[in-house]
């Protein structure tokens with residue numbers, strides 16, 4: 431497979447992979463990719479992390495690679511720093527959910543920026559395009575999937591597995607289905623260690639193309655518990671211009687990068703406001719917040735979403751799906767992100783090592 435055909439890598443990662451495909455440890459040897467001495471590359475914030483497979487390289491070779499690769503890859507325009515590291519110990523130990531092709535997290539540095547709404551929008555639109563989609567509402571601080579999907583009901587268990595609820599063709603699991611609202615916080619502590627991993631392992635998801643995981647905002651032990659429970663294929667970060675905080679976004683991205691979860695890109699919510707009368711879009715908070723942030727941290731800006739007062743109202747009433755007509759400006763704005771997710775699905779491999787074949 432040619433490097434260009436590899437989906438799911440950013441442009442800088444692609445360039446780095448192309449360069450690595452042309453480099454070998456010894457003049458007669460396989461390329462670093464074919465020989466799989468380089469396990470993967472992950473770029474965030476203009477920083478390129480090159481993960482060396484310590485099982486396929488001796489210690490002197492690892493040292494040599496660190497010396498050679500840093501200057502070679504730093505020469506790529508846009509790369510500010512190169513970190514050559516041993517392959518990260520996947521905290522999940524490579525745990526995949528049987529039957530689920532891709533697991534993608536939706537994350538934000540701060541609360542209230544529209545993360546749960548984005549998760550629901552993506553799920554509804556992907557399902558509408560014929561994909562088999564699940565949503566795991568892992569935001570145990572404030573589970574909102576029941577409201578967004580307008581779904582309430584008891585979760586049943588069969589043969590030790592919880593059966594997810596289903597709405598608009600999306601399979602759903604949320605703490606909100608298991609506990610009354612006012613009990614969510616009481617359960618939080620015990621959930622992190624024991625309950626949250628069960629949401630990944632003990633749910634009868636069946637066959638899914640993609641499982642979207644709505645994580646809590648910020649960085650916490652809940653995130654680590656989720657990342658330990660299962661291997662994630664990527665994370666989408668959402669922010670709102672009024673609440674843009676470079677540090678919050680960076681902190682989140684560092685967490686994911688260190689655990690070798692690729693950051694797919696940034697979504698700016700509420701960049702503009704949709705007029706309920708004439709349907710025109712007017713910029714909010716100055717129009718370049720998300721674009722500048724994306725540029726500063728070196729991530730693609732995947733979407734800029736308008737604030738639609740009707741959507742806020744509908745979402746609170748469980749009518750989100752009804753508002754998301756095909757010609758809604760928000761649906762149009764989400765198309766590049768939907769394409770990126772579909773590209774990720776084409777990146778056909780169970781492990782990164784296989785991807786690099």
Ligand SMILES: Nc1ncnc2c1ncn2[C@@H]1O[C@H](COP(=O)(O)OP(=O)(O)OP(=O)(O)O)[C@@H](O)[C@H]1O
Nearest residue numbers: 541542543544545546547647736737738741742745
């Ligand atoms: N593009 C939008 N247009 C209109 N309303 C929106 C939009 N995005 C989000 N909202 C509204 O903003 C509020 C917060 O959204 P949401 O619950 O998705 O945020 P969140 O980041 O998941 O928050 P938390 O961290 O508290 O879970 C909700 O009332 C939602 O309906």
